[in-house]
Amino acid sequence: MSTVIRKSVAGEEIKLSIHSYEELAALHAIAKILAQPGDLRDQLEQILQEMSFRLGMQRGMISLLDRDKQQAWLDIAHDVNIEGLEVTYKPGEGITGKVAKTGRPMAVANLGQETHFLDRTGARRHLNRSELSFLCVPIMYDGGVVGVLSADKAAKQVENLDNELAILSAVAELMAKAVHIRALEEENKRLRKIVGSSRPPALDIIGHSKPMQEVFGMVAQVADSNTTVLITGETGTGKELIAGAIHKNSPRKEGPLVQVNCAAIPDTLIESELFGHEKGSFTGALSQRRGRFEEANGGTIFLDEVGELSAAAQVKLLRVLQEKRFQPLGSSRVINVNVRIIAATNRNLEQDILAERFRADLFYRLNVFPIYLPPLRERGSDVILLADHFLLKYSREMKKNVKRISTAAIEVFLSHKWPGNVRELENCIERAVLLTKTDVVDCVHLPPSLQLQEKEQDRKDRSKLSSVVEAQERALIIDALTEAGGNQTKAAKILGTTKRIIQYKISKMGLDAKRFRAKNKDSA
Numbered sequence: 001m002s003t004v005i006r007k008s009v010a011g012e013e014i015k016l017s018i019h020s021y022e023e024l025a026a027l028h029a030i031a032k033i034l035a036q037p038g039d040l041r042d043q044l045e046q047i048l049q050e051m052s053f054r055l056g057m058q059r060g061m062i063s064l065l066d067r068d069k070q071q072a073w074l075d076i077a078h079d080v081n082i083e084g085l086e087v088t089y090k091p092g093e094g095i096t097g098k099v100a101k102t103g104r105p106m107a108v109a110n111l112g113q114e115t116h117f118l119d120r121t122g123a124r125r126h127l128n129r130s131e132l133s134f135l136c137v138p139i140m141y142d143g144g145v146v147g148v149l150s151a152d153k154a155a156k157q158v159e160n161l162d163n164e165l166a167i168l169s170a171v172a173e174l175m176a177k178a179v180h181i182r183a184l185e186e187e188n189k190r191l192r193k194i195v196g197s198s199r200p201p202a203l204d205i206i207g208h209s210k211p212m213q214e215v216f217g218m219v220a221q222v223a224d225s226n227t228t229v230l231i232t233g234e235t236g237t238g239k240e241l242i243a244g245a246i247h248k249n250s251p252r253k254e255g256p257l258v259q260v261n262c263a264a265i266p267d268t269l270i271e272s273e274l275f276g277h278e279k280g281s282f283t284g285a286l287s288q289r290r291g292r293f294e295e296a297n298g299g300t301i302f303l304d305e306v307g308e309l310s311a312a313a314q315v316k317l318l319r320v321l322q323e324k325r326f327q328p329l330g331s332s333r334v335i336n337v338n339v340r341i342i343a344a345t346n347r348n349l350e351q352d353i354l355a356e357r358f359r360a361d362l363f364y365r366l367n368v369f370p371i372y373l374p375p376l377r378e379r380g381s382d383v384i385l386l387a388d389h390f391l392l393k394y395s396r397e398m399k400k401n402v403k404r405i406s407t408a409a410i411e412v413f414l415s416h417k418w419p420g421n422v423r424e425l426e427n428c429i430e431r432a433v434l435l436t437k438t439d440v441v442d443c444v445h446l447p448p449s450l451q452l453q454e455k456e457q458d459r460k461d462r463s464k465l466s467s468v469v470e471a472q473e474r475a476l477i478i479d480a481l482t483e484a485g486g487n488q489t490k491a492a493k494i495l496g497t498t499k500r501i502i503q504y505k506i507s508k509m510g511l512d513a514k515r516f517r518a519k520n521k522d523s524a
Helices: 021-035 041-056 094-102 159-191 209-223 239-248 267-275 311-323 348-355 360-366 380-395 406-415 423-435 448-483 488-495 499-509 514-523
Strands: 003-009 012-018 058-065 072-076 106-108 132-141 145-156 229-232 257-261 300-304 340-345 367-372
Touching: 003 209, 012 072, 021 041, 021 448, 041 058, 041 072, 041 159, 058 094, 058 159, 072 094, 072 145, 094 106, 094 132, 094 145, 132 380, 145 159, 209 239, 209 367, 229 239, 239 257, 239 300, 239 311, 239 340, 239 488, 267 311, 311 360, 360 448, 380 406, 380 423, 448 488, 448 499, 448 514, 488 499
Parallel strands: 229 340, 229 367, 257 300, 300 340
Antiparallel strands: 003 012, 058 072, 058 145, 106 132, 132 145
16 A cells, blocks of 8 residues: 655655555556557556456546546546547536646545536446545646546445545556547547538638637638638648638639749749740740730739749839739730739748838738748647548558558657648658558658657657655665665565565665664664
8 A cells, every 4th residue: 555654754744655666566557558659548547457457446537638628538447338429528527627727636435425527428327435545636738737646445345545546546647648539539430420510611721729710710710801811821731821821712713823832933034934025025034925924814823932032023013913914024015913922931021121121111011911821830730630631641642551650650640849840741651551561640750850759759658667766665665775774675564575575675775784784773
């Protein structure tokens, strides 16, 4: 059983919970489960089984927190049939709801006397509740509650509720990252069921994060108008998809959508490319050519990387915006066009104005309705949605039966900064699908830069786990030596192990058994 020791530090009494060897063995078994590759749901179910087998905690349950509604919903249970049930707890509702809301553990010594216990699963309907204690702790990750872990225990086996909460909290700490990822996966599954119900079907863009929902709202607002739009954001965020969505949801959708990459056209040809030219207007102009603006008449022109336009091209573009007409290169004729302009850039045009690289008057003409597209690192669980999408896409293209991404790989995806954004993620998945010889994409299939990050993360996780276990083990051995007056044979009996193991541990930890004998004599 756990024990509680009290120590005085700077005049204050501090309570320390020391786990027994049986409890440490349970924590070790749970850590081994989490360290193995496999399905997250299976791993969490195994942990609940270990809690039942090693700790006597029955009817273990894991509830996940819905970040939008802030309500908890039951996801996994042991010894409880929840098939077909949708069990949820509003903030503060019942014990589970209170723990989810406050982030503080709760324990009930006698369930028969607890009026706030809801038993929505009906698992205890035919049991004598007065013989049961109930334990409930928050599962914390990155400073916030991501879920709730709860279990029953026979009241006669509970000597101290604080001790029981301490071991359950230790289990919750070990499983926190797995529960966090499980919550994201389940949230995405539920959101995928309602894809298309909250926005126009033509808006074929993946993303359920709050920043992307704001972008979708702005697209819906501006699509029906002829307003000029400036889309800003880092390289690889999908600015061309937003431009396409605006066009497809506009009255111009039957007209052409002409895309121009301003960065890919040399300065000497940009005017000809945009506005066309007459035969003989410059060396190599062997025939008349229509410009992109003329091709886009009645539709939309998308000027990608508009910040790369030359000074001369900027002047002409400004004139088109102002007058809706232009002259082809080398021609005296004036062409009137009915074109909507959508521009995009990954540059900070306001800084370019200060550096005199971009015209201020053109910027204000383009920046009528700005839309900022967030980088992938700010889009949270959209990373998993996009990864699943690209997995399906390239599995079909390569005619391979790749079904899922391993938990370890998902952890790497969630912690990576993605400087190349969605384009980098897509390339990463394409490579992984090509390399894998099974139906799973794992860390070994990721680019070297991400594999290095995964190894560093593994070292951090192992270091954290080993430091917790070693600290508990050290405290346990010190407590036993103190009680045994430094006698290693007695200390081994107290801990239920052998003298040889205790001697090895004492040597490894650098402890001096003699000082415990001295303490014993002093206290006698």
